[in-house]
Amino acid sequence: MNQDRGHTSDPQTETVEVPRWLDEALRMWREAALFEFPGEAPEEVSEAFGERSRSAAGAALHLARLRAERARVGFVALSLNDYLRGLAKVTKVDLAPLLRGLGIADLSRLSAAAGPAWARLCETLGFSLREALAHLRIGFAEQTASAPVLMLAARHRGARGRRSPLEECEDILSRLPRDYIPEEAQDLRALEEAFLATYRERGESSAEGRP
Amino acid sequence: MSPKEPNPNPQELWQRMVNLEEDAYRDFADLFGRRFRSIFMSRGLPMADAEDLAATCVTDIALKVGRYDPRRGSFGAWVFTLARHALADWWRQHRTSLPFSDRPTPQPPSEEEPEESRSEVVAAVREAMTQIPERDQVLLRMRNLEAVQPYSAIAERLGIRPETARVRHLRALRRLKAILGKDPRVRTLLERHEHRSRRRAS
Numbered sequence: 001m002n003q004d005r006g007h008t009s010d011p012q013t014e015t016v017e018v019p020r021w022l023d024e025a026l027r028m029w030r031e032a033a034l035f036e037f038p039g040e041a042p043e044e045v046s047e048a049f050g051e052r053s054r055s056a057a058g059a060a061l062h063l064a065r066l067r068a069e070r071a072r073v074g075f076v077a078l079s080l081n082d083y084l085r086g087l088a089k090v091t092k093v094d095l096a097p098l099l100r101g102l103g104i105a106d107l108s109r110l111s112a113a114a115g116p117a118w119a120r121l122c123e124t125l126g127f128s129l130r131e132a133l134a135h136l137r138i139g140f141a142e143q144t145a146s147a148p149v150l151m152l153a154a155r156h157r158g159a160r161g162r163r164s165p166l167e168e169c170e171d172i173l174s175r176l177p178r179d180y181i182p183e184e185a186q187d188l189r190a191l192e193e194a195f196l197a198t199y200r201e202r203g204e205s206s207a208e209g210r211p
Numbered sequence: 212m213s214p215k216e217p218n219p220n221p222q223e224l225w226q227r228m229v230n231l232e233e234d235a236y237r238d239f240a241d242l243f244g245r246r247f248r249s250i251f252m253s254r255g256l257p258m259a260d261a262e263d264l265a266a267t268c269v270t271d272i273a274l275k276v277g278r279y280d281p282r283r284g285s286f287g288a289w290v291f292t293l294a295r296h297a298l299a300d301w302w303r304q305h306r307t308s309l310p311f312s313d314r315p316t317p318q319p320p321s322e323e324e325p326e327e328s329r330s331e332v333v334a335a336v337r338e339a340m341t342q343i344p345e346r347d348q349v350l351l352r353m354r355n356l357e358a359v360q361p362y363s364a365i366a367e368r369l370g371i372r373p374e375t376a377r378v379r380h381l382r383a384l385r386r387l388k389a390i391l392g393k394d395p396r397v398r399t400l401l402e403r404h405e406h407r408s409r410r411r412a413s
Contacts, residue, residue, distance in 0.1 A: 021404040022388050025397060026355045027253060028329055029336040033356055034246045035291035041357075042249035049262055053244030056266040057236040060273035064231055067274075124274060 055101075062098050065091045067125045075131050077150040077169040079139030080118070081107055087125075110139060112187045115194025120202075122195070129199045133192060134169050140188045141176050149173065221286040228276045236273060244269050247294050254298060260305075268297050331396035339390040347383035354380050 018026075034042055045053075066084075069091050076083060084107065088095040099107055103117040110118060122132040138149045153168045163171075180188065219238045227235030247265035252258060272293045279289050340348055353365050366376040391397050 018384050019388065019404070020407075021397070021401050022384065022391065024404070025332050025336050025391060025400060026351075028332050030253070030356050031250050031291065032288075032329075032333040034249065035243075035287040035294075036285055042245050043357075045245045045248060049248065049265075050241065050244070052262070052266050053240035053269050054237055056244070056269035057240035057273055060270045061231065061233060061236040063270075063274055068231065 059098055059101055062091075062093045063124055065093055070125050070127070075134070075164070075166045075169070077138060077153045077165060077172075078135065079142060080110065080122070080132075080135040081139060083135055110136065110187070110191060112190035112194070115191045116198055118191070119195040119198035123199060123202050129195065130170070131166060132195055132199075134166060134173065136191055136195065137173050137188070138169070140180060140184060141173055141178075143180075143184070149176075152176075222281065225276055225279055225281075225286045228273065239273055240269050243272070243290055243294075250291075250294065251298060251301075256298075256301070260301075264297060264301055268294050271297065328399050332400055335391060335394045335396040336387075339387055339394065342390055343383060343386045346379070347386060350376065350380045350383050351387065 066087050069087050073087070076086075078086065084095060087093075095107060099105075099121070102121055104114050104121065106114075118136075119132070122135075127135070141149055149169060149172055152172045153165070156168060156172055178185070219235075219242065221242075224235055224238055224242070228239060244265055247268045248261050251261035251264050256264065272290055275293065279286060283289070340351065343351075349369070350365065353360055353368065354362075362373040362376040362380070365380075366373040369376065371379075392401070
């Protein structure tokens with residue numbers, strides 16, 4: 001049998017053999033028609049799949065709204081949880097189901113296990129790695145710091161002249177003692193590593209020239 | 212009953228999505244979700260995986276609409292390119308975990324295939340279609356362009372016997388093959404397949 005043969009297979013057992021190149025040319029034709037000429041409709045889909053698609057698009061819309069608001073607001077020295085809650089309130093996005101869909105069960109706790117999911121969320125919302133790490137560290141620092149980082153940054157601002165809010169925050173964070181209990185320290189380290197790995201991975205895929 | 216196929220102008224749809232209009236995102240899902248599913252299944256993904264990947268693509272591609280540049284081609288073609296990339300990533304992750312099956316070997320998208328070559332092949336097929344009898348065109352559209360239909364369904368629609376539909380389809384494919392085989396725009400594709408054939412034989 002000629003190896004260079006493809007199949008146009010039929011659920012009813014008939015099989016017509018066509019050369020693979022022709023099979024591929026016809027597939028290209030079909031795919032181009034489906035995407036470039038919306039009049040060509042593919043097979044019907046189930047109601048359940050239709051709903052799932054719409055729900056996926058709804059998640060995209062909510063994320064896009066959060067991202068647009070984040071771009072407008074810029075960096076504010078809040079913990080990741082507080083910052084996201086604030087964005088959600090302003091945009092009227094129901095955060096809990098959106099986060100559950102992304103694999104984040106509990107907004108109030110940044111668990112190391114959910115680190116990659118948190119990192120993907122931050123990257124999707126347009127946080128730079130520096131900003132994301134600062135938000136992450138603020139959450140941990142505020143558990144032990146004497147005052148909220150936002151307030152410490154404002155207090156510090158008067159003494160050192162004008163810098164960007166992110167630089168001010170990073171400066172404050174570097175001065176605060178990191179006297180976490182071992183479990184917290186371990187969680188923070190794991191989360192930081194997950195953020196670094198996720199941002200590196202995503203950065204690499206965009207460096208490959210993907211649109 | 213599946214959701215109704217929307218018929219928005221793709222360029223307008225893109226603009227409405229950039230403006231974060233809720234309806235636009237729903238239209239995007241209805242228009243492209245089923246297309247993603249269809250191409251993923253035609254590339255050999257099991258239905259459950261095709262649906263998972265299609266839903267992921269709806270979210271991921273909808274989130275990237277701001278990066279689309281209308282000067283570089285149609286919105287549909289851009290969406291299709293991203294879906295192909297997602298499929299290639301899926302294959303990379305699942306290459307070794309697919310179960311054995313007696314179905315034809317699934318064909319991963321060929322990453323080395325340049326976009327220009329793809330457009331040329333598509334243009335050649337479209338042109339070749341106009342050179343074959345109308346009756347053959349109808350059969351090829353029903354069997355290869357619309358959802359892949361069994362011959363019995365085609366036969367019922369055309370009022371002929373399933374065997375007749377099968378034979379006519381085969382003849383239509385032969386005619387198309389004869390025309391395309393001489394078309395220089397298909398040469399790269401042909402050579403790639405000949406090369407693969409030789410490699411397998413050796």
